[in-house]
Amino acid sequence: MTEENQESQHTNLEEKLQKVIYLLHKYKLVDGLVRLQEDQRHHLANSIVQKQNFAGLQNMLDKLHSADIARILEALPLEDRLILWRMVTSERDGEVLLEVSDAVRQTLIEDMESHELVAAAEQLDANEIADLAPDLPSDVIEGVFRALPMEERDQLRAAMSYPEDSVGALMDFDVITVREDVRIEVVLRYLRRLGELPDHTDQLFVIDREEHFKGVLRLNQLLVNDPEKIISDVMSRETIKFHPDNKAEEATQAFERYDLISAPVITPDQKLLARLTVNDVIDFMRERADLEARNQAGLSEEEDLFAPVWKSVHNRWAWLAINLITAFIASRVIGLFEDSIEKLVALAALMPIVASVGGNSGNQTITMIVRAIALGQINLESSMYKLIAKEIGVSIINGIIWGSVVGLFTYALYQNYQLGLLIALAMLLNLLLAALVGVLIPLIRKKLGRDPALGSSVMITAVTDSGGFFIFLGLATWFLL
Amino acid sequence: MTEENQESQHTNLEEKLQKVIYLLHKYKLVDGLVRLQEDQRHHLANSIVQKQNFAGLQNMLDKLHSADIARILEALPLEDRLILWRMVTSERDGEVLLEVSDAVRQTLIEDMESHELVAAAEQLDANEIADLAPDLPSDVIEGVFRALPMEERDQLRAAMSYPEDSVGALMDFDVITVREDVRIEVVLRYLRRLGELPDHTDQLFVIDREEHFKGVLRLNQLLVNDPEKIISDVMSRETIKFHPDNKAEEATQAFERYDLISAPVITPDQKLLARLTVNDVIDFMRERADLEARNQAGLSEEEDLFAPVWKSVHNRWAWLAINLITAFIASRVIGLFEDSIEKLVALAALMPIVASVGGNSGNQTITMIVRAIALGQINLESSMYKLIAKEIGVSIINGIIWGSVVGLFTYALYQNYQLGLLIALAMLLNLLLAALVGVLIPLIRKKLGRDPALGSSVMITAVTDSGGFFIFLGLATWFLL
Numbered sequence: 001m002t003e004e005n006q007e008s009q010h011t012n013l014e015e016k017l018q019k020v021i022y023l024l025h026k027y028k029l030v031d032g033l034v035r036l037q038e039d040q041r042h043h044l045a046n047s048i049v050q051k052q053n054f055a056g057l058q059n060m061l062d063k064l065h066s067a068d069i070a071r072i073l074e075a076l077p078l079e080d081r082l083i084l085w086r087m088v089t090s091e092r093d094g095e096v097l098l099e100v101s102d103a104v105r106q107t108l109i110e111d112m113e114s115h116e117l118v119a120a121a122e123q124l125d126a127n128e129i130a131d132l133a134p135d136l137p138s139d140v141i142e143g144v145f146r147a148l149p150m151e152e153r154d155q156l157r158a159a160m161s162y163p164e165d166s167v168g169a170l171m172d173f174d175v176i177t178v179r180e181d182v183r184i185e186v187v188l189r190y191l192r193r194l195g196e197l198p199d200h201t202d203q204l205f206v207i208d209r210e211e212h213f214k215g216v217l218r219l220n221q222l223l224v225n226d227p228e229k230i231i232s233d234v235m236s237r238e239t240i241k242f243h244p245d246n247k248a249e250e251a252t253q254a255f256e257r258y259d260l261i262s263a264p265v266i267t268p269d270q271k272l273l274a275r276l277t278v279n280d281v282i283d284f285m286r287e288r289a290d291l292e293a294r295n296q297a298g299l300s301e302e303e304d305l306f307a308p309v310w311k312s313v314h315n316r317w318a319w320l321a322i323n324l325i326t327a328f329i330a331s332r333v334i335g336l337f338e339d340s341i342e343k344l345v346a347l348a349a350l351m352p353i354v355a356s357v358g359g360n361s362g363n364q365t366i367t368m369i370v371r372a373i374a375l376g377q378i379n380l381e382s383s384m385y386k387l388i389a390k391e392i393g394v395s396i397i398n399g400i401i402w403g404s405v406v407g408l409f410t411y412a413l414y415q416n417y418q419l420g421l422l423i424a425l426a427m428l429l430n431l432l433l434a435a436l437v438g439v440l441i442p443l444i445r446k447k448l449g450r451d452p453a454l455g456s457s458v459m460i461t462a463v464t465d466s467g468g469f470f471i472f473l474g475l476a477t478w479f480l481l
Numbered sequence: 482m483t484e485e486n487q488e489s490q491h492t493n494l495e496e497k498l499q500k501v502i503y504l505l506h507k508y509k510l511v512d513g514l515v516r517l518q519e520d521q522r523h524h525l526a527n528s529i530v531q532k533q534n535f536a537g538l539q540n541m542l543d544k545l546h547s548a549d550i551a552r553i554l555e556a557l558p559l560e561d562r563l564i565l566w567r568m569v570t571s572e573r574d575g576e577v578l579l580e581v582s583d584a585v586r587q588t589l590i591e592d593m594e595s596h597e598l599v600a601a602a603e604q605l606d607a608n609e610i611a612d613l614a615p616d617l618p619s620d621v622i623e624g625v626f627r628a629l630p631m632e633e634r635d636q637l638r639a640a641m642s643y644p645e646d647s648v649g650a651l652m653d654f655d656v657i658t659v660r661e662d663v664r665i666e667v668v669l670r671y672l673r674r675l676g677e678l679p680d681h682t683d684q685l686f687v688i689d690r691e692e693h694f695k696g697v698l699r700l701n702q703l704l705v706n707d708p709e710k711i712i713s714d715v716m717s718r719e720t721i722k723f724h725p726d727n728k729a730e731e732a733t734q735a736f737e738r739y740d741l742i743s744a745p746v747i748t749p750d751q752k753l754l755a756r757l758t759v760n761d762v763i764d765f766m767r768e769r770a771d772l773e774a775r776n777q778a779g780l781s782e783e784e785d786l787f788a789p790v791w792k793s794v795h796n797r798w799a800w801l802a803i804n805l806i807t808a809f810i811a812s813r814v815i816g817l818f819e820d821s822i823e824k825l826v827a828l829a830a831l832m833p834i835v836a837s838v839g840g841n842s843g844n845q846t847i848t849m850i851v852r853a854i855a856l857g858q859i860n861l862e863s864s865m866y867k868l869i870a871k872e873i874g875v876s877i878i879n880g881i882i883w884g885s886v887v888g889l890f891t892y893a894l895y896q897n898y899q900l901g902l903l904i905a906l907a908m909l910l911n912l913l914l915a916a917l918v919g920v921l922i923p924l925i926r927k928k929l930g931r932d933p934a935l936g937s938s939v940m941i942t943a944v945t946d947s948g949g950f951f952i953f954l955g956l957a958t959w960f961l962l
Contacts, residue, residue: 067738075858077867099738188704197701199740202683219700220678223669256767257548257580259680259760261742278759279740285763286737289770290852296777297848298841305853306867309874313882316845316875320838324883327837328890334830335894341822341829348822348829349815352946355833356808357801360779364797367778371771372786377556386558386787393790394797401794402805409809413816465833 058087066092070099073108077306082111093120098128103304105135118143126152127172127274130159158244158273167251168244170284171265171274174198177207178231180214185227187217200277202261206235213264213272215239241266242276248284249374255281295454298323319458326462330355333466337473343481346414347473350423353406355468358430361398362460365391365438370453373446388439395435399428418480426472433467434460539568547573551580554589558787563592574601579609584785586616599624607633608653608755611640639725639754648732649725651765652746652755655679659712661687661695666708668698681758683742687716694745694753696720722747723757729765730855736762776935779804800939807943811836814947818954824962827895828954831904834887836949839911842879843941846872846919851934854927869920876916880909899961907953914948915941 061069061084069088073081073096085108088096093112097105097120109117117136121129121144133141145153155173162168176197178187187204191197204222206214215237225234241264242251254260255278265274290302298319303312334341334351341347369387372378378387407424411417441459442452542550542565550569554562554577566589569577574593578586578601590598598617602610602625614622626634636654643649657678659668668685672678685703687695696718706715722745723732735741736759746755771783779800784793815822815832822829850868853859859868888905892898922940923933 065739071738071857074856075864077864191704192706195705197705200742201701202742219704220682223672223700223703224676224678225673256763257552258546261681261683261759278742278763282737282759282763282766285766285770289766289773292770293773293848293852297844299845299848303849305849305858306864306871309871309878312871312875313878316842316879319845320841320879320883323841324834324838324886327834330837331830331834334833335827338826338830342826345819345823345829346816348826348832349812349819351829352815352833352836352950353805353808353812356811356946357805360801360804361797363778364780364800367774367780368784368786371774375555376552377786383556383558383787390787390790390793394793397790397794398797398801402801405805465837469833 058089061088066095067099069096070104073100074104074305078107081107081306085111090116090119091123094123094128094132097132098124101302101304102135103302103307105132107304109135114140114143118147122147125172125174126155127159129156130169133160155274162244165248166244167242167246167248167265167276170248170251170280171244171276172280173274174201175264175272175275176201176204177272178204178217179208180206180230180232180235182231183227184222184225184229184231184234187222187231188227191222200262200279205264205272205275206231207272211271213241213266213270216264239264243268244273249288251276252281252285252288292453296457298458322455322458326458326465329462330465330469333469334473336470337477340473340477340481344419344476346410346416346419347476350410350419351469351472354423354426354430354472355465357402357406357427358434358464358468359461361395361431362434362438362464363457365395365435366442366456366460369439369442370456373442373452378443384443388436391435391439392432395431396428399431402431403427419476422475422480423472426468426475429471430464430468433471434464437463539570542569547576548580550577551585554581555585555786559588562588562787566592571597571600572604575604575609575613578613579605582783582785583616584783584788586613588785590616595621595624599628603628606653606655607636608640610637611650614641636755643725646729647725648723648727648729648746648757651729651732651761652723652725652757653761654755655682656745656753656756657682657685658688658692658753659685659698660689661711661713661716663712664708665703665706665710665712665715668703668712669708672703681743681760686745686753686756687712688753692752694722694747694751697745720745724749725754730769732757733762733766733769773934777938779939803936803939807939807946810943811946811950814950815954817951818958821954821958821962825900825957827891827897827900828957831891831900832950832953835904835907835911835953836946838883838887838908839915839945839949840942842876842912843915843919843945844938846876846916847923847937847941850920850923851937854923854933859924865924869917872916872920873913876912877909880912883912884908900957903956903961904953907949907956910952911945911949914952915945918944 064072069084069092073085076084081104093116097108100108112120114137117140121132121136121140124132126148129144136144145156148156159168159171176191176194178190201219203216203218206217208214215235216239217231217235221234240254240258240260242254244265244267251263255263255276260278262275262277264272265276267273294300294302299315300318301315303315307315337347369378372387378384403424403426406427407420410423411420414420438460441456445452445454445456545553550565550573554566557565562585574597578589581589593601595618598621602613602617602621605613607629610625617625626637629637640649640652657672657675659671682700684697684699687698689695696716697720698712698716702715721735721739721741723735725746725748732744736744736757741759743756743758745753746757748754775781775783780796781799782796784796788796818828850859853868859865884905884907887908888901891904892901895901919941922937926933926935926937
């Protein structure tokens with residue numbers, strides 16, 4: 001590299017560093033999040049900008065939590081992101097890769113050599129490697145596999161064998177086990193020898209010689225009981241436990257309801273396999289919420305904010321295509337009544353009102369029902385009929401109220417009372433349709449074993465649009481023309 | 482009560498009990514959630530049904546976690562719900578009231594006498610009473626207040642004084658404090674005397690004589706260190722702490738990122754006030770996610786699945802009214818072009834396609850931006866321009882692709898190539914509008930200090946509907962007719 005090149009690159013870098021430092025400041029504003037002292041940060045920031053002190057930035061990055069580095073990487077456009085990424089000390093590459101979103105992770109991985117990726121993965125636990133695995137090239141995974149000790153290889157294989165939304169995909173293997181026939185004193189000495197406990201250790205797991213799960217020993221019990229007591233006298237035998245193929249969503253609800261911090265994961269033959277921690281559960285909840293928000297809006301995958309345009313187009317393609325099909329159908333429904341519209345053009349201006357209010361009302365119903373299914377509130381046949389009756393009742397009242405409003409609006413505009421009556425009736429019918437379909441779509445999808453929420457908004461809107469146009473234009477054609 | 486009355490009530494009750502028992506079974510199917518042994522449950526269920534063994538049901542209820550009772554209450558229609566509610570032992574009324582949703586809580590509270598409510602609230606901690614307070618009649622709150630010891634009164638006052646979305650509204654007062662100049666041995670003896678530690682105690686809080694917060698002492702440190710060591714040598718001084726008026730959402734993100742179980746809440750003058758636990762944070766996350774789903778669908782409040790019809794109508798009223806106004810506006814935009822539609826009625830059939838695809842695409846953009854704002858990814862001016870440029874790029878490509886598809890469809894249907902070109906152009910323009918407004922709405926709302934997400938879907942759809950109709954019909958009027 002020539003000197004000139006180096007010079008210009010430095011000026012460029014300085015600009016980028018200022019951005020990074022700005023972001024560091026920005027993110028440290030909340031007092032609660034301060035890990036560095038305020039003056040330390042100022043000093044570091046100044047020394048970096050003034051002296052182009054790269055070692056200073058490195059020092060600063062080293063003091064940040066991996067999650068914070070991940071956050072800053074996500075907020076930077078691609079080019080700047082890679083400059084900062086290369087400054088992150090390689091021992092922390094693995095941790096940072098775990099913390100960033102899938103979309104951003106891909107951009108970072110593309111920037112790394114295979115041997116760097118293998119080195120990064122080796123610093124992680126088996127369950128963490130399993131989380132990264134879908135994004136890693138196959139030669140890297142093989143490399144990691146060869147480098148792992150036998151026990152961890154088995155764990156990695158186990159963790160990778162469960163579907164993404166199962167407990168098996170979330171569990172970790174950081175369990176500390178004890179026997180039930182020893183004294184607390186012995187356990188205390190054992191822990192002191194270990195020197196450090198895994199994060200989120202609120203309890204130890206009690207197993208027998210064949211690794212069968214016997215119960216849990218909460219750290220609290222270790223602390224408040226006489227050290228001479230035997231473990232079997234202070235452990236809890238009735239505890240909440242999971243199988244690796246339980247649904248992650250069910251585990252999440254159990255953690256929420258019973259305020260758990262960790263729970264054992266056991267095999268069908270009652271052997272202790274791993275544990276699930278509240279931290280895994282929170283991550284799952286967040287990912288799930290993101291997924292739902294994306295599905296609602298019609299985004300197929302997580303999207304890097306600074307993804308190239310063509311990637312974003314690809315991500316949004318599928319749902320736009322579905323939307324286009326439903327719009328075509330609605331258009332053809334209107335096409336059926338072109339003669340009527342030609343005779344009374346006011347129909348064209350009024351028809352979107354019927355469709356739109358129906359769509360909104362249907363979305364309200366479907367959201368209620370999807371949520372009730374998720375919380376397990378709909379189990380009895382009798383509840384189901386009660387619900388349908390209720391939603392129909394709501395839609396009749398809404399139909400009468402809003403139908404009258406729209407009817408009066410129509411009369412005021414077009415001085416045609418027949419048209420006013422007709423649109424009021426069409427509103428009522430479309431709201432009834434919305435209520436019925438809004439209850440039935442999620443219930444039927446649930447019966448078929450599908451996710452009741454996925455694409456529900458698109459489906460209900462398709463029904464209320466085409467249905468609304470058909471009802472309104474059909475009624476007009478029959479009674480008015 | 483006459484004997485006959487009692488008889489018929491019993492038969493009715495038996496039916497209802499069977500329902501309850503069915504639900505109990507249903508909810509215990511996941512092995513992980515079993516607290517009762519399988520055979521115990523069967524035995525209980527049978528004895529209740531056969532002998533109308535109310536004591537048996539009571540026994541069963543007593544063994545269930547309060548969160549499970551809450552869940553069953555939520556799944557039962559109002560009448561059945563109250564029968565079960567009256568069977569719950571009064572010592573657990575408070576806990577169950579805490580666990581149910583706001584809407585269901587109101588139905589339970591309406592069924593209770595003032596003195597029962599006071600008794601229920603008295604069993605709770607100050608921070609828990611503060612959570613219930615908005616739903617309690619004022620005479621009950623006064624009664625509770627009088628019954629509390631002085632210290633808890635102060636705590637209750639403190640907890641009630643912070644807004645719902647602040648750390649102060651989530652914190653609890655179950656802190657165990659120690660001094661930094663004592664030996665581990667002394668702390669261990671102290672804990673043994675306490676006999677039990679509050680839930681989610683992963684660390685003790687170190688304070689000085691004036692209650693100033695000095696740092697935390699993790700239970701792990703107590704266990705793995707030599708009992709002769711002094712606390713100041715093993716405690717952590719740099720830790721994440723919160724102020725009671727920090728935003729709850731920020732605290733949530735910190736818990737997620739740094740994998741916290743508990744964290745200290747301190748006053749501006751550095752005194753230890755309370756703590757925040759992962760359990761409070763999870764509850765907040767769930768409530769927040771529910772709120773967002775409701776806002777998306779246009780529901781104002783949490784709605785009891787079995788709420789009376791008129792209550793549901795009231796809950797859904799506001800957003801339907803807003804929707805109606807935007808639909809009226811769109812209708813008037815179409816009204817402007819009635820002459821054109823009369824001349825070329827195909828316009829009426831085609832115009833919803835332009836509006837609908839624009840709405841979907843705009844929702845995709847706005848969802849991306851709202852999420853990026855929530856994660857703090859948009860802070861730099863330069864990022865903002867990059868984002869706008871990217872979204873415009875995406876909409877141009879989408880406009881060309883989908884515009885061509887719709888143009889060809891139109892040509893195939895109406896054999897009018899001008900109309901095909903025109904709708905393709907209108908699609909492109911409406912997608913551009915959707916991208917621009919989809920980026921700007923949330924950014925402007927954020928600048929104004931508002932919630933970028935609230936009602937964003939309604940707003941973008943209003944713009945793309947009216948805008949889509951205007952662009953398409955306007956272009957047709959100018960160029961085609």
